[in-house]
Amino acid sequence: MCKTIKKWLIERLIVGLALGTALSIFAFIGQTAQASTLISSDQSLTITNTSVSPDGFDPNVAETTAINYCLTAPASVNVGIYMPSGTSSQKVAILTPNVAQNAGCYSVIWDGKNGASTEVGTPGEIVDNGKYFYYIEAKNAYSKTTSTDWVAVGDGPSYGTVKFIDVQVKNPIFDPSDSQKASISFTISKSGYVTLQINDSDNLKVVKVIDNQWYEKGEYTAYWNGEDDVGQKVAQGEYSYAIKLVNGEAVAKETGKLVIKKGYNSQTTQTEDPRIENFYATKEEFDPGRKEKEYIVFNLTAKADLQVAIYDRDDNLVKKLFSKPDQEAKTYQIQWDGGEVIGKDATYTYRIYAKNTVGEDTQKGKIAVAEDRSDTSRANVFKDYVDSLIYTTKDGDQAINFTLEKDATVTVEIRDEKHLVATIAKETTLAEGNQTIYWDGKDKYGQAADDGQYMYRITAKNNAGKEVEEGNFTVKKSDITNPITGECSQFKDVDSYNQYCKAIQWASAQGIFQGYNDGTFKPNQAINRAEALKVILKALKIQLISPGSTGLGFKDTNATLWYGTYVKTGVALGIIHGYQDGTFKPNQIVTHSEGQIMLFRTANSKGVYYPESNDYYPTAPMTRAEMADMLYKYYQNSYELN
Numbered sequence: 001m002c003k004t005i006k007k008w009l010i011e012r013l014i015v016g017l018a019l020g021t022a023l024s025i026f027a028f029i030g031q032t033a034q035a036s037t038l039i040s041s042d043q044s045l046t047i048t049n050t051s052v053s054p055d056g057f058d059p060n061v062a063e064t065t066a067i068n069y070c071l072t073a074p075a076s077v078n079v080g081i082y083m084p085s086g087t088s089s090q091k092v093a094i095l096t097p098n099v100a101q102n103a104g105c106y107s108v109i110w111d112g113k114n115g116a117s118t119e120v121g122t123p124g125e126i127v128d129n130g131k132y133f134y135y136i137e138a139k140n141a142y143s144k145t146t147s148t149d150w151v152a153v154g155d156g157p158s159y160g161t162v163k164f165i166d167v168q169v170k171n172p173i174f175d176p177s178d179s180q181k182a183s184i185s186f187t188i189s190k191s192g193y194v195t196l197q198i199n200d201s202d203n204l205k206v207v208k209v210i211d212n213q214w215y216e217k218g219e220y221t222a223y224w225n226g227e228d229d230v231g232q233k234v235a236q237g238e239y240s241y242a243i244k245l246v247n248g249e250a251v252a253k254e255t256g257k258l259v260i261k262k263g264y265n266s267q268t269t270q271t272e273d274p275r276i277e278n279f280y281a282t283k284e285e286f287d288p289g290r291k292e293k294e295y296i297v298f299n300l301t302a303k304a305d306l307q308v309a310i311y312d313r314d315d316n317l318v319k320k321l322f323s324k325p326d327q328e329a330k331t332y333q334i335q336w337d338g339g340e341v342i343g344k345d346a347t348y349t350y351r352i353y354a355k356n357t358v359g360e361d362t363q364k365g366k367i368a369v370a371e372d373r374s375d376t377s378r379a380n381v382f383k384d385y386v387d388s389l390i391y392t393t394k395d396g397d398q399a400i401n402f403t404l405e406k407d408a409t410v411t412v413e414i415r416d417e418k419h420l421v422a423t424i425a426k427e428t429t430l431a432e433g434n435q436t437i438y439w440d441g442k443d444k445y446g447q448a449a450d451d452g453q454y455m456y457r458i459t460a461k462n463n464a465g466k467e468v469e470e471g472n473f474t475v476k477k478s479d480i481t482n483p484i485t486g487e488c489s490q491f492k493d494v495d496s497y498n499q500y501c502k503a504i505q506w507a508s509a510q511g512i513f514q515g516y517n518d519g520t521f522k523p524n525q526a527i528n529r530a531e532a533l534k535v536i537l538k539a540l541k542i543q544l545i546s547p548g549s550t551g552l553g554f555k556d557t558n559a560t561l562w563y564g565t566y567v568k569t570g571v572a573l574g575i576i577h578g579y580q581d582g583t584f585k586p587n588q589i590v591t592h593s594e595g596q597i598m599l600f601r602t603a604n605s606k607g608v609y610y611p612e613s614n615d616y617y618p619t620a621p622m623t624r625a626e627m628a629d630m631l632y633k634y635y636q637n638s639y640e641l642n
């Protein structure tokens with residue numbers, strides 16, 4: 001959550017605010033923008049009469065804001081827009097870079113877009129809605145002075161009226177008898193009278209935590225210790241909070257749930273009644289016609305009957321994705337391949353329903369189905385996905401996979417809500433075809449990312465324009481909170497409802513595939529040429545040929561490495577061929593088409609017929625689960641030619 005500029009600047013060192021020079025000193029600011037002289041031997045240079053007008057605007061409807069200030073002496077002036085981020089800040093736009101100005105008053109316009117040196121997005125694009133701040137630095141030969149204050153970017157002209165921004169609750173489930181308490185943090189867009197009241201399940205007042213007190217605009221945190229208005233601890237159960245802001249005739253209100261549970265501790269999210277928490281779809285829009293897949297991810301907090309289904313805009317059932325009784329409390333990943341709606345572009349609703357003897361819960365969200373094709377001259381990005389929807393940093397790097405239709409300059413970002421966490425590829429030239437970019441789980445400052453929901457953003461540009469694809473995943477630094485348990489074979493990241501479960505069980509039992517030391521199978525991880533060749537030869541029980549002293553015949557292979565015997569066998573049987581440059585490219589990712597060709601040639605070398613499948617998109621990268629599935633179908637459907 002963004003901090004108020006006063007609290008944020010007082011508590012933390014300002015890092016990287018000035019152009020090219022990190023400030024390492026404390027700055028203080030009042031509730032209105034006041035000049036703060038940091039280094040001075042001559043008080044003649046000050047910044048006065050600072051203001052931003054309006055202090056909230058919507059660049060999406062061509063609104064702008066003006067940053068106004070006056071100088072008491074000639075100076076070199078920097079005016080920039082920044083986003084608060086952890087212990088530092090991120091540069092959004094530099095409006096006046098070291099501009100020489102005489103004593104007098106000035107007004108600088110910001111159009112709400114990222115500048116050329118932005119650290120939060122793409123230059124020239126409108127920024128995300130949220131809180132930003134301007135930073136003015138003026139200096140001459142004798143002194144340096146600064147001034148700063150908030151500016152808000154939001155939806156429509158009503159943003160300037162009173163409203164709550166970014167209300168968050170920490171410890172919404174707590175046990176007051178163990179000295180636990182809930183904290184409710186909020187930011188108000190304008191000053192006003194604030195009331196925060198706790199109500200019981202009948203919506204009757206329990207206590208007023210804040211009773212009609214005047215608050216200046218900014219961020220605040222209030223606490224409820226589980227006591228009523230006479231200081232008695234309340235009974236276990238469900239409560240609600242209602243927070244209200246009044247300024248003249250303008251009123252804003254937010255509400256939410258709180259739960260008091262005896263014996264609760266922060267290391268578990270399990271409850272007696274089933275709750276569906278942290279739910280999301282991995283992509284807001286996908287194209288099933290290109291064999292893209294959608295996943296619905298959520299936590300179930302108590303054992304319950306569970307159902308997940310897709311509905312159309314008229315609330316007609318499209319497909320029941322999952323329906324089983326007595327499901328355990330844990331994290332679920334439910335896949336939808338969208339086969340029923342290919343060619344039926346529309347927005348659909350996913351609905352998650354859980355019920356047990358104590359209670360029930362329903363949550364829902366939207367998924368758009370749309371053909372993922374653009375102007376054929378553009379570098380369209382499709383078939384994008386991550387290896388691990390529930391990513392644990394200790395397990396290594398997270399792979400972001402995607403396919404380009406054309407050569408392009410690509411930027412890949414990891415984002416947390418509206419903030420840039422890390423840029424893992426920046427303006428990198430990539431060829432058309434399958435690509436994989438890795439993230440080490442750290443932010444731009446080298447710190448491990450916190451637990452929570454994240455998004456990858458892939459931006460591909462060529463001379464014809466720009467294409468952007470996004471997807472969501474979860475980071476968990478530990479397995480304490482609802483890890484996925486291994487219900488399919490012995491792998492903890494493949495549940496019994498995974499569409500490839502039977503294939504993975506078979507491939508594991510046959511010794512064709514092995515898991516990883518951490519107990520995972522990594523079903524979504526792409527498979528390379530050497531790995532694909534190995535599992536195909538093992539599945540068809542091909543007699544292997546030793547490379548001996550003759551080598552493998554490719555300049556980029558080594559006969560002494562693990563793949564030596566498999567590559568030698570593949571070449572001898574005509575299953576694989578090298579490239580014109582004399583390479584084999586053992587680490588290159590295999591596409592669906594290449595995988596089928598390798599399997600077809602291997603089967604043919606045994607005199608076995610293999611019926612080709614239309615279940616795979618030819619140019620998309622083949623994952624470990626998909627390879628297991630293809631081999632399983634071969635096992636079920638192939639027959640000897642004689």
